[in-house]
Amino acid sequence: IDLSMLKGVAYPRGPLAWCDALGAARVAAVIDALAHAYGEDRYRTAPLLRRHALTGRRFHAT
Secondary structure (H helix, E strand, O other): OHHHHHHHHOOOOOHHHHHHHHOHHHHHHHHHHHHHHHOOOOOOOOHHHHHHHHHOOOOOOO
């Protein structure tokens, strides 16, 4: 995913690298807040992101 975003659309980082930089717990909290505010199913935290938020695990090794 990250490589596709870097090479395909020239983003400075891929979404998983951004998540590592911000912290999975913070990203999950923002998505949860969007779900609460809008009540739309498109704003739902993926199970893998939720697990990373709970365990503190990163998507990329440092």
